Amino acid sequence: MKLLCVDSELVYREIISLCAKNENVIVKAVDCYEDAIKSFIDFAPDIVTLDVIIKGGSGFDLVKKLKSLSGNRFVPMIFLTSHATDSVMDKCFKYGADDFIPKPFNEVLFNIRLKTHIRHVELMKEMYRKNKALTYYQTMIEREHDMAHNVLDHIQTRSEKNSEHVVITRLSAASFNGDLALVKTRPDGARLVFVGDFTGHGLPASIGALPVMHAFFDAVDDLLDVNQLASQLNRILFSILPDYMFCAGYLILMTPHGDITYWGGGMPHAFIRRANNKIDYLQSNHMPLGILPVDEFEADLQCNTLNNSDTLIIVSDGVLELKNCQDEMLGCDQVRTLISECYAEKSLVLAQEKIEKKLTDYRGESVQLDDITLVALRNACPQQ
């Protein structure tokens, strides 16, 4: 801790120096304006004491100058003066003083005030250090989120383009949470779909996505059965993810005739909007991928059928938990109503645009907390 004492009277320079040294403070004492400025720059004190009247200038100008020289650094400036009128005191604070002690002063009082200022300086330094560390980590995390976004965006480019049979909507949240949607038509004409939701945020959430993508596209080429692919994805994620991370997901295979076989773990219901506006559900009845060891994993599948003009809609929990300005969640019932309305539209692409707009309208000005993924499929069989 360093103190710069600016006083034109030798006796005060000596008293102040003595008091400060007793508090283990290193002191530099000067007697004029010019030396004060010079020492402030060279000596870089943590605390300054000064008088209103100084040789070569005014204390008001000096305090103003020193405050501007300290920039972001907090350097308390304590006036010690015999001109102890209210108007002088007021002027001192207006020009930037942090404390005011009338001369002649009581040494005990001065010591107490000095200690208080030393504590403040230490607190400010500590706060500055912590703030710097936090800013550093925040920047790092933002970079990680961007990177995770890039990794996942890159993966999705291998997925099938939107058409009248498949549309994928992904609306990314500010804090990315690892939704993944992959759709690809196999050489035999059947369509393989994976919609997954990784636990966690940022880069860790995307770590599992790369091997999942590889296994998915290999399964498309090799016509691998859905139950075998489910087991394989579970084995991969079980081995690479820590025990507190997993991936909820649906794996769905749909033949050109609309026969569906699927495996689901940890996902909300998926919807089938029948042509007559009845809603049926796909249910995920397993634990998510990456939790159970190989010998406990259950790969049994369920079935359904998608007839002409039916629509299968898979949503991530980001859709169900979407909040409006009143902080109310959209919820399953309202999602069902939206689906029922929007997918009455003949064109799947237009239907998807409708529901995207409804979701955006519902959210309004509120912040989107979660990634939103919405995949819709229709039967590839030509209309009869």
Next chain:
Amino acid sequence: MVTITIVGSFDFSLFNDFREAYSEINNYKIYIIDMSMVEYLDSAALGMLLSMRNAINADSNIQLKGANSFIKNILMISRFDKRFEIQ
């Protein structure tokens, strides 16, 4: 028997505190996680529960107690009844 009570939002911010809560006490037969004061639970919390399941003896019982219907629904969707007793 030992009870761990969670209050407010059960999410990633409790990662270290939750782990600390059970890591010192690993020789009980029954662990009760009191969730009656939990307002929200995210997938990170599910991960933390799984991590606890792995950390303590396999023959010890973990009971998830007092969850509201929203949270119970999340637990059931992920079939946590396979590893925990949901009450």
